[in-house]
Amino acid sequence: MNLFTELRSLVIAELGAMTEAGLLPAGLDFAAVAVEPPRDPAHGDMATNAAMVLAKPAGQPPRAIAEALAARLAADPRIALAEVAGPGFLNLRLKPAVWQSLVKTVLETGTDYGRSDIGQGQKVNVEFVSANPTGPMHVGHVRGAVVGDALSNLLAFAGWNVTREYYINDGGAQVDVLARSAYERYREAHGLEPEIREGLYPGDYLIPAGEALKEKYGDSLLNKPESEWLVEVRDFATGMMMQMIREDLAALGVRMDVYSSEKALYGTGEIEAAIETLRGMGLIYEGVLEPPKGKTPEDWEPREQTLFRSTAHGDDVDRPVKKSDGSWTYFAPDIAYHHNKVRRGFDQLIDIFGADHGGYVKRMKAAVSALSNGKVPLDIKLIQLVKLFKNGEPFKMSKRAGTFVTLRDVVEMVGADVTRFVMLTRKNDMALDFDFDKVLEQSKDNPVFYVQYANARINSVLRKAREAGVAVDDATLAGADLSLLSHPAELALMGKIAEWPRLVDIAAKGNEPHRVAFYLYELASDLHGFWNRGNDEPSLRFVQEDVGVTQAKIALARAVAVVICAGLAILGVTPVEEMR
Template sequence: MTLYTRFAAHIDAVLDALEASGDLPAGLNRANITVEPPRDTTHGDLATNAAMVLAKPAQTNPRALAEKIVAQLAGLDEVEKVSIAGPGFINMSLTDDTWRAELSAIRDGGDDYGRSNRGAGTTVNIEYVSANPTGPMHMGHCRGAVVGDALAALLEFAGHKVIREYYVNDAGGQVDVLARSVHLRYREALGETVEIPEGLYPGDYLVPVGQALAAEFGDAYVGKPEDEWLVLFRTKAVAAMLVLIKADLALLGIHHDLFSSEAELQAAGKPEEAEAELRSRDLIYDGVLEAPKGQELEDWEPVVLPLFRSTQFGDDQDRPIRKSNGQWTYFGADLAYHFQKAQSADALIDIWGADHAGTVKRIVAAVQALTGGKTRFDVKLVQMVRLMRAGEPIKMSKRAGNFVTLADVVNEVGKDVVRFTMLTRKADAQMDFDFAKVVEASKDNPVFYVNYAHARVASLHRRAAEAGIVCDTVDLSQLDTEDLALVKFAAQFPRIVDTAAAAREPHRIAFYLYDLAASLHALWNVGNDRPDRRFLLPDNPAMTCARLFLADAIGQIIRNGLGIMGVQAVQEMN
């Protein structure tokens, strides 16, 4: 139990007592009661809105209720002072010993400090990356990959079971284009001079695939009609691309638990199952779409199609699940895929590119309909990353074969720099990835700034050993108000993990680590002007050991946070 959850329990106990005494009606909803740091630190260490939340349903004045709550909180050994602010907010100042005890809890918690059982073992399926299997990973895929993987780790840290899934889009026209592109490389490998026409994939990454097919089949498929080789070449090409994709993702430390095939999904009749399920609930009907706006009537012919009643769930129109030729629409296939996922998970999360924003409402509606609203479903939109070099954007085009691969970037700046940088902004905010700035040794580079904080902590042990200081025992009473201010910020880590997991926003961990690093650096730098504030005081081993204990706790939290982000904490800066 963390400090914040402990005080939430204290407040629950106070409210229980007020109910028992008749000062508060029984059964009031406490879900919106919070315990958090006050916005203004001069108001205290913790604040609760309990009186504000409960006063109206209790038909009482919030300040009057706050006075009753305060009277009981004041009796807690951990509370030094408690007061009422404004119309009924309650602020608490805790004793220094309470914060020293929390510092010990951080050290005792070690790698598990901040871990919780919020998820209570519920299973969350996170589908991320899911790039078309038509080539190696490029930087257009990178941000969603990192966000999804960090979110998976965050939810595991918060007590969920997580399924990391990649949906292989191997049933659309783009994989037929891939097969045709590979067939050209196959003919090239057999000695034919080929030109890659407009509309096919020209990348050299397909050359080895063509060579492998030439070695396996010889000239058996040269000069043969497309229907004799298309399916075979498509299957072989997709398999080869998945090998490339998995290798690229491994460079980022990303490994999925499950790769689901769209082609296999359709072959197994899953879309038909989803359609039958929705028809049984009268959520699919046969109807005609409205004529597209802005087109002449003679340019449009009404066709009866199976339509999902997505307007019942907030969409602006009902959506077809099949095309006029009977093939599944993208929406129809996606609907079946999510129906399948929901059968093995309590909650679903999709990480999508921002260009898919227009389809969010309809797929959310479909999942709500298919699961009866029982499965939580979130779609996280991720904006593209603009690559910059020498102040100029780098243009990418997979079709033209001149894109920047993920492997290129990781090999240049390193996995940890890429992963950390991708989490330094909200996923739905635009981002520039400047090759110079992400490795810059400055406060403006969060990757460097956080790592520098951890390296400073690591350096203390080496320097203390050189000074002959041995900390067999540690007296935390040596730590004063300035030292404990850092403990107060560090103790927020479990709460940050909890709120980040609830919001499905792993970038909050990166933001917190930057602020924690800033707090450590600020305390460290005080020693530049005031020698007594230094962490290492050879003439005062007791204070040195206490501050070394403090620094170790900060280092532990940095490692825990970086671990969620999939980043390795550095021991020293080069």
């Protein structure tokens, strides 16, 4: 039940009737007509821009359209008042019965309230994390993992068929570095001094890999040239690192549907097939690129390369796919990988990357546009850095990791639920400060606590009512006399609940899961404000002497809790029923 969608349908229907009556010219496009919460709640429950967006194409003053539309809307049994404001804004007030019936709907629907079908079952691939398999996940990966997982939950809730995918970057030089680093730990396991020279991975996390190598190979790899052990050690160490990464993700509550390997693209003809597909479109050619900005003639040597004509699909410059020595650039397997996604039949692709991939966006969008003939949109979300603080100071690196704070460090200190919620308290393209002290404090300034406390408060009311012998199961509450909920503060809280389905649609269409966290904080704030108001106005308290009144008021509180639980589920956070 999306009241905003229902009221928009009413507005569109009345605009159509006005057209048939000759009050509006035929052929007007109503797509831009919206019904949304007014900026100032004092103006009404909802507002429509219909008159403002139709005035110019209709050739009529916006106020004239608004007044004619208001007269028609006022006849609908749901509308208490349709009022024109300013040059043609139209504000609507709904009758209390509309809001009261919403509480019943929420209780009967449960946490499926707000679930949408706007995705229409379309297949969407969400690629996220995709960390190099060279060690444990660090805090930078945490935010991308949370955003990707919450976005996947959100899209599934809104009707998309979602595939979560991890692209294993195991085809580059970094996995050879991993192999050499693990080999030194293998030597250490045999009592030899490891040579952790510059460029190798120094973290203690590779000590178990060295011991496992010893257990499998004994001393057979000692004193052998690198050429004889590199491939085996690389595959072995990569497998151990991926197992560690899977366990890290599990600790954060993240699961993947698919793990794809970059290495699997080499030697299989996949890269060649993707490039040949582009060549068949006339988008691959041999050429020389202009020198990069900032380069001088002395440090720039023009070389002929195999180039992708990415400028034909919106990029700034064409991009090399093969180097002058005949080897593939890093871009080539990425093209092949996305070609694979397109061929798997996805209707939409979403990639979630670190902020250092900013230069990657246009070229990859150009490649997907070409490979899908413009039919498969690619949205790339860049995740800005997370700055860690503790005791007012930047949090230091993990000795175990060697160079960074790990995901496990964060989760073990504050828990997965706190970690996930905090990572969504800023939009993905904004830097985020993660203060270990503040995320655990019990105050309004801590959004995790504030939302969880709202749910816990509601559950405390339910416990108190049960102890008094009042039935407060959802079925009983849905059947309560909800017409008893008529105070403006109660109606305002219902209005906030009504925004949830609309928020889901907006967040899903924009691939913006942080909107859910923002909404939950606002809803919790409204609940706490209502609760505190009951201290001064006893009639607003949830538990009253009259059982019927108590059940009606607790029905409202329970409806708030249902929405909070639905939102937390999308964020991947477990609701708290009692604060300790």
